[in-house]
Amino acid sequence: MKLLPTPEQASALEATLYACNRAATYASQVAFAKDLKDRNGLQREVYADLKTTFYLSAQPAVRAVKKVVDAYAALKANLKAGNLGPSTSPRHRKAVSAPIVFRPEAAQPFDDRCLSWQYDAGTVSAWTVSGRMKGIRFTCSPDQLETLVMYRKGESDLVRRGGTWFLIATCDLPDPQVHEPVDWVGVDRGVVNLATTSDGVNYQGRRLSRYRRWQARKRAELQARSTRSATRRLSRRAQKEKRHATQVNHAISKEIVSVAQRTGRGIAVEDLGGLRERVRLRRDQRGTLSSWPFHQLGQHLAYKARRAGVPFLEVDAAYTSQRCPRCGHTERANRPDRDNFQCRRCGLAGPADVVAGVNVRDRARSAWVFVTAPAPSP
Numbered sequence: 001m002k003l004l005p006t007p008e009q010a011s012a013l014e015a016t017l018y019a020c021n022r023a024a025t026y027a028s029q030v031a032f033a034k035d036l037k038d039r040n041g042l043q044r045e046v047y048a049d050l051k052t053t054f055y056l057s058a059q060p061a062v063r064a065v066k067k068v069v070d071a072y073a074a075l076k077a078n079l080k081a082g083n084l085g086p087s088t089s090p091r092h093r094k095a096v097s098a099p100i101v102f103r104p105e106a107a108q109p110f111d112d113r114c115l116s117w118q119y120d121a122g123t124v125s126a127w128t129v130s131g132r133m134k135g136i137r138f139t140c141s142p143d144q145l146e147t148l149v150m151y152r153k154g155e156s157d158l159v160r161r162g163g164t165w166f167l168i169a170t171c172d173l174p175d176p177q178v179h180e181p182v183d184w185v186g187v188d189r190g191v192v193n194l195a196t197t198s199d200g201v202n203y204q205g206r207r208l209s210r211y212r213r214w215q216a217r218k219r220a221e222l223q224a225r226s227t228r229s230a231t232r233r234l235s236r237r238a239q240k241e242k243r244h245a246t247q248v249n250h251a252i253s254k255e256i257v258s259v260a261q262r263t264g265r266g267i268a269v270e271d272l273g274g275l276r277e278r279v280r281l282r283r284d285q286r287g288t289l290s291s292w293p294f295h296q297l298g299q300h301l302a303y304k305a306r307r308a309g310v311p312f313l314e315v316d317a318a319y320t321s322q323r324c325p326r327c328g329h330t331e332r333a334n335r336p337d338r339d340n341f342q343c344r345r346c347g348l349a350g351p352a353d354v355v356a357g358v359n360v361r362d363r364a365r366s367a368w369v370f371v372t373a374p375a376p377s378p
Contacts, residue, residue, distance in 0.1 A: 322334050
């Protein structure tokens, strides 16, 4: 939800955000120095200081402690999963050698004791370091307001991005019942073609690739300057590129889910988990693969399908681009180049990505029968 505060309200919100994050950084330093990563132990240690030194009320102080505990829990999970590299890597050592620091404008969670919504008036009332601030206006679409009224549950995060204030409200929407599909739409994800369906619909990635190459050239120019201004512009460009790729994935996934819902079919994609670890590429290909947003496209398809009640499956990705969907013959020579497929046994020919989408669809048919089959009686 976009907030429309007055200058006085915006000043109070800014001071509140800064105070809460300074308090969280202090609590993080105490947690790191005394190895207090549990909520109750850390709260007993810093609660009084957060109230007297940083002028936080009782509930904001509790939320600051919870934010610190959650941050260390996330760090522990990332270390365990190897997301920061091995214990000997510089990134891993840097992460464990110093306490977590919160940016002055990092998001701050507010629960129902700190923030209340007035839906009819289109305003919120929030705790600030200047006292309870009432009548802060917010704006949204009618659909968003309906979702907010019916399903809002839990915390709301106060954030400021590019000088604009937002409240990110958590809404717990019930999942609609998944229908029995009459068939499946197989989706093959790629770099040149971001997505190709078994229906023959192709979503090309040429424009996105060209945009990314242009952004890469601009980044190289800015990095060569090595100035503070260039660093700030690099950060803005990175966020802009990320938003652009996200919007492309949203548009593609929305259209695919809409087609599946209208025709009563399910959506099947390849399971590409661990692809970057399995594939060895030339140096000039690594940047393209690392910036390939295939995982995000799969996530968008999954959650949009769930909200629409459309079945969604991930199937084995092995040899989908080399297997003939008519005779089943699998051979690397079936795909003489990137764009074309021609079976060496039966002669079936066609666009390689469409053939891969058909193979994904066929595997989903078999997998769904297995998933929905009744369990054998003991």
